Amino acid sequence: xxxxxxxxxxxxxxxxxxxxxxxxxxxxxxxxxxxxxxxxxxxxxxxxxxxxxxxxxxxxxxxxxxxxxxxxxxxxxxxxxxxxxxxxxxxxxxxxxxxxxxxxxxxxxxxxxxxxxxxxxxxxxxxxxxxxxxxxxxxxxxxxxxxxxxxxxxxxxxxxxxxxxxxxxxxxxxx
Numbered sequence: 001x002x003x004x005x006x007x008x009x010x011x012x013x014x015x016x017x018x019x020x021x022x023x024x025x026x027x028x029x030x031x032x033x034x035x036x037x038x039x040x041x042x043x044x045x046x047x048x049x050x051x052x053x054x055x056x057x058x059x060x061x062x063x064x065x066x067x068x069x070x071x072x073x074x075x076x077x078x079x080x081x082x083x084x085x086x087x088x089x090x091x092x093x094x095x096x097x098x099x100x101x102x103x104x105x106x107x108x109x110x111x112x113x114x115x116x117x118x119x120x121x122x123x124x125x126x127x128x129x130x131x132x133x134x135x136x137x138x139x140x141x142x143x144x145x146x147x148x149x150x151x152x153x154x155x156x157x158x159x160x161x162x163x164x165x166x167x168x169x170x171x172x173x174x175x
Contacts, residue, residue: 004017004036005019012175015088024081024085025081025082025084025085025091027080027081028077029078029082029158031070031074031077031078032071032074032077032078032151033151033155035067035068035070035071035074036067036068036075036116036146036148036151037146038063039064039065039066039067039071039144040064040144040145040147040148042060042061042063042067043061043064043140043141043144044130044140044141044144045060046060046064046130047141050131056129056130056131058128058129061123061128061130062127064123064144065120065123065127068116068119068120068144069120070125071116072113072116072117075109075113075116075121076113078109079106079109079110082102082109084094086099086102091161092161092162092165094173095173096172097101097170097171097172098161098165098168098170098172099171099172099173100172100173100174101137101157101160101161101171102161102172103173104157104171105154105157105158105161108153108154109154111150112147112150112151112154115143115146115147115150116143116147118139119139119140119143119147122139122140122143123134123136123140139154
């Protein structure tokens, strides 16, 4: 009987209380990882499939461009949410003992926007038949490769900050 009363009290408290989202960053972080990984896979699938068959399909290339655009937008949203969470201290604080790691993530995220902005610049110059412009093609392939390595690095640092904080060396902000 006591269990039923406790369950009823928890249910009532839950229904009466307003639901608020205290941590926003996790809502956005998975989206850009998925979009940018799809862009990378599509870009290299376009390349290898084209090299194997001598037919470079523009729809695969355009899929990579669309995913990169979506990834850039969600990286920006994730950065805003991460900054909000970092200042609010919901998971980790910029002023805390691992605030330097958050600064590393922010710096890498800005560089990530530069890398993918470079991809969008070069791919925007040649929206179709990218294989005809070797320089643009190399820039697009290179920025996708560097970008996905940066996404992996930022993800590892973020995972360490959230789940393995005790194993992460303390790195306070330098200022």
